[in-house]
Amino acid sequence: MDELIQYAPDLGEGFLNNIKLSLIIAVFSLIVGTILAAMRVSPTPVLRAAGTAYVNVVRNTPLTLVLAFCYLGLSDTLGLIFSTEVPLTNSFWLAVLGMSAYTAAFVCEALRSGINTVPMGQAEAARAIGLTFSQSITLVIFPQAFRAVIAPLGSVLIAMIKNTTVVAAAGYTVDVAAKMRETFDTTGVSIPIFIGIVLSFLVLILPIGWYTGWLARRLAVAR
C-alpha cells in the first residue's frame, strides 16, 4: 500500500499519457473509420474494394503486430519519423498512428452495421430530392447510422482505451502499463499497485459506458 502511494505520481503520469493517447486516437479513428465506412458503401467499386481490403487486413492483425510494424517497419526501416530530437515523441505519434489505423477498422464496421439499420427508402428519398451521394451520406444516412451505433461505438472506444496499455510495442515506454512493470521491478510489490491501476481504469471507463448508453437512448431515431 505504501508503495502505491509512493509511486502514485509516477504511475499517474503514465496514466495521463494513456488518456492523452486515447483522446487523440478517438478523434483520428472516428474520422478515418467514417471515411472507410463511406468507401465501403460508395457506388465506386474501386473505393469499395479498397475499404474492404483495408478492414480485412487491419482488423485481423494483432494490435501488437500493427504497433511493432509502425515502430520497426515504418519508422526504423522506411524512415517515417515524427521527431528527430525526442524519441518518445516519435514513438508517441507512431503509437497514435498504429492504434488509429487499427481502431478505425472497428469504427468502420460498427458504422456499417448502423448503415444497415437505415431503411433503403431513406437513401432513395435523399437522392430523389437531388442530394448528391456525399450529401445523402452526410445529411441523411450517417446521422441515422451514428445514432443506431452509439452504444457499439462506445464499446469500440472502451476497447481502444484499454488497448493503449500495449503501446510499448511501438516504443512508447512511458504509459501506465510500462510504468507498472518498472514499479514491480523496483519494489517487488505487485497486488496493491495492480489494484490501484485497475481502479483508475474503472473510474475512467465506466462513465463512458453509462454516457454512451444514455446518449444512445436519448438520440434513438423513432421509426
Place this chain on the structure above:
Amino acid sequence: MTENGDVTPLVKLEHVNKHFGALHVLKDINLTVSRGEVLVVIGPSGGGKSTLCRAVNRLETIDGGQIIFDGQPLPEEGKALAKLRSEVGMVFQSFNLFAHKTIRENVTLGPIKVRKKARDAAETRAMELLERVGIAAQADKYPAQLSGGQQQRVAIARALAMDPKMILFDEPTSALDPEMVQEVLDVMIGLARDGMTMMVVTHEMGFARRAANRVVFMADGQIVEENTPDEFFTNAQTDRAKDFLSKILTH
C-alpha cells in the same frame, strides 16, 4: 398548361426495356407525358408500374431505349443526375420522410442544400406548403409522431418545396389505413387542378376518374391500353383490361 406554347412532351420514353435478372419487367415501353398532364398508371401487381415510375428519375436504371426529360436524355450519374432529380418530385408508397429530422427540416432540406436557398426563405416557403397540405401545426414534430396520411402529405410538401417540373407518385395511398386515403387524394386532386404535371401509379380508380387526363393500363411489363379515363373505365378495348376492371370494380 403549356409554358410559352411549348408543346414538346415533358417526358418521353422510347423503346424502354428493363430486366430484373431473367424477368423482363419493362417491354419496349413508348410513352409521353405532356406538360400539365395528369397520367395515371394502373394495372395488376408485378406488371411493371412502379418500375416505370421509378425509371423516370432513374431510381431504376434501364437496359435499353431512352428516356427524354424536358428535351434532354436522362443523365447517367453524378451532379447532372442529381440536378435532374431535383426537378422531378417523388412521393413514395412508404413516405420515406427523413426519420431524424423534424417535419419542417424535411421540407427545407432540399431547398437549402440543393437549391442553396437562404434558410429564412426556405422556412417561410415550407410553412406555406405545410399550410397548404394541412400539417402546419405539426412542423416541429418528427415523422414517427404523425399518422400515415399526415406523413404522406408532408412528403408531398417536401416534393413541392423543390418547385419541380413534375411529380411522380408511386402508389402513394397503398400503405395507408383506409380512413386516411382521402386526405392524401384531396391534396393530389388539388395539385392536378393547379396544373402540376403528374405521373401517378395507383389503385385508386376514383382518383383516376376525377383527376386523370389519361389512363395507362400496364400488365406483364407492357402498356396494354391507353385512353381517357371515361373511355377506359366504361369501354375498355382489350380483354386484359376488361378482366382487370371486372375484378376491381365489382367486389
